[in-house]
Amino acid sequence: MSAYSALEARFRKRSILGGASAMLGWDNAVIMPDGGAEERAEQLAVLGVMGHEMMVDPAIADFLDAAETEELDAWQQANVAEMRRQWRHATALDADLVEALSKATSRCEMIWRRARADNDFAALGPSLEEVISLTRQGGQAKAAAFGTSCYAALLDEYEPGCTEAEIDRLFRDLEAFLPPFLSAVLEKQAAGPGFSRPGGPFAEDTQKAVGLDLMKALGFDFNRGRLDTSHHPFTGGIPDDVRLTTRYEADDFTQSLMGTLHETGHALYEQNLPRQWRHQPVGAARGMALHESQSLLVEMQLSRSPAFLSYVIPKLQKAFGGTGPDWEFENLMRLYHHVEPGFIRVDADEVTYPLHVILRYRLEKALLSGDLPLGELPGAWNDGMKELLGVTPPDDRLGCLQDIHWPGGAIGYFPTYTMGALAAAQFYNAAEQAIGTLPEQVERGEFTALTDWLRTKVHEVGSSRSTNQILEAATGQPLGTEAFKAHLKRRYLTE
Amino acid sequence: MSAYSALEARFRKRSILGGASAMLGWDNAVIMPDGGAEERAEQLAVLGVMGHEMMVDPAIADFLDAAETEELDAWQQANVAEMRRQWRHATALDADLVEALSKATSRCEMIWRRARADNDFAALGPSLEEVISLTRQGGQAKAAAFGTSCYAALLDEYEPGCTEAEIDRLFRDLEAFLPPFLSAVLEKQAAGPGFSRPGGPFAEDTQKAVGLDLMKALGFDFNRGRLDTSHHPFTGGIPDDVRLTTRYEADDFTQSLMGTLHETGHALYEQNLPRQWRHQPVGAARGMALHESQSLLVEMQLSRSPAFLSYVIPKLQKAFGGTGPDWEFENLMRLYHHVEPGFIRVDADEVTYPLHVILRYRLEKALLSGDLPLGELPGAWNDGMKELLGVTPPDDRLGCLQDIHWPGGAIGYFPTYTMGALAAAQFYNAAEQAIGTLPEQVERGEFTALTDWLRTKVHEVGSSRSTNQILEAATGQPLGTEAFKAHLKRRYLTE
Structure with missing residues (x-):
């Protein structure tokens, strides 16, 4: 042997x-x-x-x-x-x-x-x-x-080969772009019509049925996975038995719907990993940035696109018996595109989310190096929120106590969320160009061209290439901010 | 160390x-x-x-x-x-x-x-x-x-220390007793009033709620266990996380009810094993005979007793909205005490069940020794059914293909079912004598005296003594047939 x-x-x-x-x-x-x-x-x-x-x-x-x-x-x-x-x-x-x-x-x-x-x-x-x-x-x-540096060594667990220099390059760009962009979006939003939230209660069974229906449409293989309920939605299990979870709120179906779609993006990556390399390191998902890119591609790029909303809103109206102005396309699109600086990262929209991540990136590096004594974390957190998002958490529950990552020893994980958002935009843009009629297909509920593209360009590649090699082969570019910024401008200032 | x-x-x-x-x-x-x-x-x-x-x-x-x-x-x-x-x-x-x-x-x-x-x-x-x-x-x-003998060596995996001589002694006694007893019961049954089955459908949720209610009454600790659904009911998991399952039939609540109670007997044994000996061999359940004794004690001795039926029937009437003659105490007691030779072991009543086991004991010993060539199994099975139970399976599905045990390599397991039935009768009889007013307590839904007795006499003993030592300490006798025969006579010929 x-x-x-x-x-x-x-x-x-x-x-x-x-x-x-x-x-x-x-x-x-x-x-x-x-x-x-x-x-x-x-x-x-x-x-x-x-x-x-x-x-x-x-x-x-x-x-x-x-x-x-x-x-x-x-x-x-x-x-x-x-x-x-x-x-x-x-x-x-x-x-x-x-x-x-x-x-x-x-x-x-x-x-x-x-x-x-x-x-x-x-x-x-x-x-x-x-x-x-x-x-x-x-x-x-x-x-x-x-x-390497201490921080880069930790980062390598979550995003192999990633360096601080790469993150700094990406995040500096976003730090310059996002705050003025956010102001412009908030201004445009304030000038336009608001939205109203459809009234519940929404039966859990119905919410689940809609979620299952969309998972099926996206190609989730129920012979090799399940959808269940947990307090914190996640995707667990193994490639041949992928266990998704979501949670349901009786008075708001919108979160569980997008939560289920987000996890479905993760799940498709796992289910489509190369079968012949099962149980070998090269057959596993490449890293956390690419994993998050697949969930955010489905949740943010695909599912909040006008084409997808055109496809899904009639389903929602039918499932929940929704009629009247709250259930109209324009209102629900405004709801799903609403931007608002808030205290909680997991509830953030895609415009403000990176600012939450940048704050954590700054703080965890400072905690790790010792530059920031732990006792000063709450103050530093709140100062950072004020600087980046313009809001000040009223207490630490809504501030530096909100995430489990640091108590769990996960330092170096946060940047992958935003790297994933950037990669998602880059992949989706390339897929749109490659497929040509993607919006038309999505509006008809046809996702095969998209999921085939993702399968061959990302999922089946496993860990046989680096994150940037996968991105370059699929999109012509290593990880960058351009596609993400173009996406935000189109969705929040143009559409 | x-x-x-x-x-x-x-x-x-x-x-x-x-x-x-x-x-x-x-x-x-x-x-x-x-x-x-x-x-x-x-x-x-x-x-x-x-x-x-x-x-x-x-x-x-x-x-x-x-x-x-x-x-x-x-x-x-x-x-x-x-x-x-x-x-x-x-x-x-x-x-x-x-x-x-x-x-x-x-x-x-x-x-x-x-x-x-x-x-x-x-x-x-x-x-x-x-x-x-x-x-x-x-x-x-x-x-x-x-x-030891080859068969005894296999038996020792399931019932430590048990010998063929012991099984032969017990089973010869039952072989002599049961066939004429069965005839007498069938004759008495035929002479008496029949029973009728309450008509469904019975909602699964309601069946489950009744099962959970009874598990709670019997002291099952839901902080350390769950009730779920599976095709074949079983008790799995570990002592601090006992996983019971049952199955529900829409047109018959009686089976799921007794199935849940049976598994609860197993579960109480596991949950009450000595905590200070967790993870040590001495802290585990003693063997399959004692395990089955705990499930059959709850299902057969306790739950089909007139006292328990008096307690549970009003609950059933209320839960399912049952009224009329089908739901009366006398009818349901006849239903739960109905004896009928059949083809399938797992559906058998407590009178005919040992005869199924005796047949398997004979056959598995003959298969193991080579005395019975495998090709002759179907014929030998059907001959044995005719001899012991007076019925001939119409096909092998209802005959020698019904059990998973032999395909799973479990030779030497079957006798423990009947040893468990004997032990259950012996324990229950001793508990009744020790407690004095057990039927009255059961009728009021009070099970603490019984479960405390079982906990101290059986559960907490773990594997610190042999099966027969546990039986002797609790009942004054090693495993025998007297209590079981007395129980059958009282329930099926007297009551």
């Missing part, structure tokens, strides 16, 4: 184990009674440690060295490169740090839930301090091993 | 891994889309192999030898004995046989599903032959290691 084959066998086993964890994680969020939490944490910890042990086995290092000299085809080479990257992440941390981080983040997430509910930042302080300190230790160990 | 502590740590990890498998197995039966089956089988196989590898690690043998000479308290000693028993089972088989058995049974179960639907025993033949042959090999390897 070649070293390469030995690696394939080991990574396959590790991926299967990871799949088991993914299913248990889904159950955790969707099904599990509270009393099962402690045992579930034990199960996930045992599986996690076993996966880590497989990676740090010295045999892997030998196999990697040998495989890098073997004659391999392009996918196999990409597979080895991705194995090496994952191996470097795993071996950079000693077992004690892995365990300490796992325990500290579990604890901090629990404390965070209470602290957020109680609007009590002080209660979170010591525990979050510990998580940041351990994350910094991990980042420094990886930085030493990879020869 | 003592050898004993080292063992505790290793068995704990293995049990946590087993818990992960249990949750995935539940998901498999209840939630999973069909397309996920292949990956799920991979996940369970990887987890199973890892659990097996932990057991056959040579260090375990050394720790066991050493721990058996260490100074331990009674529970620790029982724990080591149970570890030794599990270790002997795991190490008796070489890895190739374990893998071959796992693959052959997965394949055979799939073929069986189709063969049963098609009523095609010939299609099952080669695959079942392979499973029986591999099971025989495994049994012989264990028999050589344990110094």
